[in-house]
Amino acid sequence: MSDLLERLRGRGWRMTAQRRVVAEVLDGEHVHLTADEVHARAVAKLPEISRATVYNTLGELVSLGEVLEVATDKRAKRYDPNAHRPHHHLVCARCGEIKDVHPSGNPMADLPDSERFGFKVSDVEVTYRGICPNCAATA
Amino acid sequence: MSDLLERLRGRGWRMTAQRRVVAEVLDGEHVHLTADEVHARAVAKLPEISRATVYNTLGELVSLGEVLEVATDKRAKRYDPNAHRPHHHLVCARCGEIKDVHPSGNPMADLPDSERFGFKVSDVEVTYRGICPNCAATA
DNA sequence: ATATGGTTTTGGACTCGGTCTAATGGAGGT
DNA sequence: ACCTCCATTAGACCGAGTCCAAAACCATAT
Ligand SMILES: [Mn+2]
Ligand SMILES: [Mn+2]
Ligand SMILES: [Zn+2]
Ligand SMILES: [Zn+2]
Numbered sequence: 494m495s496d497l498l499e500r501l502r503g504r505g506w507r508m509t510a511q512r513r514v515v516a517e518v519l520d521g522e523h524v525h526l527t528a529d530e531v532h533a534r535a536v537a538k539l540p541e542i543s544r545a546t547v548y549n550t551l552g553e554l555v556s557l558g559e560v561l562e563v564a565t566d567k568r569a570k571r572y573d574p575n576a577h578r579p580h581h582h583l584v585c586a587r588c589g590e591i592k593d594v595h596p597s598g599n600p601m602a603d604l605p606d607s608e609r610f611g612f613k614v615s616d617v618e619v620t621y622r623g624i625c626p627n628c629a630a631t632a
Numbered sequence: 633m634s635d636l637l638e639r640l641r642g643r644g645w646r647m648t649a650q651r652r653v654v655a656e657v658l659d660g661e662h663v664h665l666t667a668d669e670v671h672a673r674a675v676a677k678l679p680e681i682s683r684a685t686v687y688n689t690l691g692e693l694v695s696l697g698e699v700l701e702v703a704t705d706k707r708a709k710r711y712d713p714n715a716h717r718p719h720h721h722l723v724c725a726r727c728g729e730i731k732d733v734h735p736s737g738n739p740m741a742d743l744p745d746s747e748r749f750g751f752k753v754s755d756v757e758v759t760y761r762g763i764c765p766n767c768a769a770t771a
Numbered sequence: 772a773t774a775t776g777g778t779t780t781t782g783g784a785c786t787c788g789g790t791c792t793a794a795t796g797g798a799g800g801t
Numbered sequence: 802a803c804c805t806c807c808a809t810t811a812g813a814c815c816g817a818g819t820c821c822a823a824a825a826c827c828a829t830a831t
Contacts, residue, residue: 507798509808528788543810548789550808564706569788583743583751592749596742600758603737604722610731612722614762619739623753648779648826667817682781687818708817 496520497559497574504557514538515550519560519574525582525591527569565591565620581618585625594621634659636698636713643696653677654689658699658713664721664730666708704730704759720757724764733760 498516502508518534519526526534532547551572554560561573565584575593583592600617637655641647657673658665665673671686690711693699700712704723710730719732739756 507807509798511809541810545790545811546809562706564703567701567703567709570706583747583749583753585751586754592751594743594747596739596747597744598737598739598742600735600737600739600742601760603735603739604733604760605736608722608733608735609762610722611765612724612731612760612762613768614722614760615725616761618759618761620757620759621740621743621751621753622755622757623748623751626750629752646778646827650780680781684782684819685780688780 497554500559501557506557510539511535511542511546512550514542515547516554519554519572522575523592524575525563525565525571525573527571529569531572563591565589581620583621583623585628586622587624587628590625590627636693639698640696645696649678650674650681650685651689653681654686655693658693658711661714662731663714664702664704664710664712666710668708670711702730704728720759722760722762724767725761726763726767729764729766 497520498513501512501516506512514535515531517538518531528548528551529544531551532542532544535542535547551560554572555562559574559576561576563571563573563582565571565582566589571591580593580595583594584590596619600619601614604614604617634656636659637652640651640655645651653674654670656677657670667687667690668683670690671681671683674681674686690699693711694701698713698715700715702710702712702721704710704721705728714732719734722731722733723729735758739758740753743753743756
């Protein structure tokens with residue numbers, strides 16, 4: 494049973510068949526699907542769900558803070574249900590696979606005042622890039 | 633006179649009026665223009681330059697390693713002529729202004745082996761987000 | 772100077788990811 | 802049952818970017 498689903502129910506979010514399948518599709522570890530991937534998997538469970546509803550629902554989940562938008566490549570945004578434990582990403586430059594990672598160290602502290610240009614800095618995002626074992630084998 | 637222009641000439645890149653204006657537009661510090669911004673500024677100097685040529689030229693400059701693509705927001709890619717001194721970015725969450733920054737520390741070393749999932753990790757990209765002084769004032 | 776052929780430029784059609792809208796449907800509250 | 806919202810839907814629309822075939826341009830050979 495989906496963690497996300499539990500939390501949403503707990504928050505009194507109105508549950509519908511469509512919203513349920515979207516939440517179900519987004520369950521798991523290292524899940525970073527595009528909207529169209531979510532739609533494809535949702536259709537498998539509920540054939541008539543529309544693309545618009547998937548976008549609407551994803552947008553709401555993001556507003557609720559239950560899902561994160563991840564923009565690791567310059568193509569489609571990806572949706573990440575792992576919103577409650579802060580993490581960064583490791584991306585395969587060939588196939589695009591994305592893993593959640595938890596680097597040690599605090600990059601925030603590594604930005605000296607002289608490099609802040611008067612900004613109030615509130616957030617830092619780290620993206621590692623490389624080649625996944627699968628792609629390395631299929632070189 | 634443009635540093636970029638010098639380097640391109642030195643590499644024997646065929647220079648044309650269109651390519652020159654694109655290279656000129658891309659000169660300077662903390663420059664991170666979208667393709668359409670480059671086009672707009674190029675048109676000011678050479679009224680009939682086409683959008684396609686701007687895209688072609690930017691693509692070539694990227695292939696040559698003379699310009700970097702930066703994807704700090706999920707909208708248009710930005711083009712960064714500061715390709716020869718590695719750096720990261722500080723982005724204003726409100727207006728989108730982008731500064732080049734040089735954090736201390738080595739985020740690469742902060743990713744333990746147990747968090748690499750067998751990837752051959754080759755690159756890391758750090759994006760700081762905050763509010764620029766200008767936007768803070770206009771709150 | 773002219774001819775030749777490869778390279779560059781161009782406008783427009785096209786794709787892709789995403790948003791918006793107006794109409795329809797359905798869940799709850801009375 | 803009825804009414805009022807909210808959710809869902811199809812499809813039009815949009816911005817960023819790519820692709821293509823035709824035209825213009827440039828370097829060189831003659
Ligand atoms: Mn993640
Ligand atoms: Mn930069
Ligand atoms: Zn891979
Ligand atoms: Zn700002």
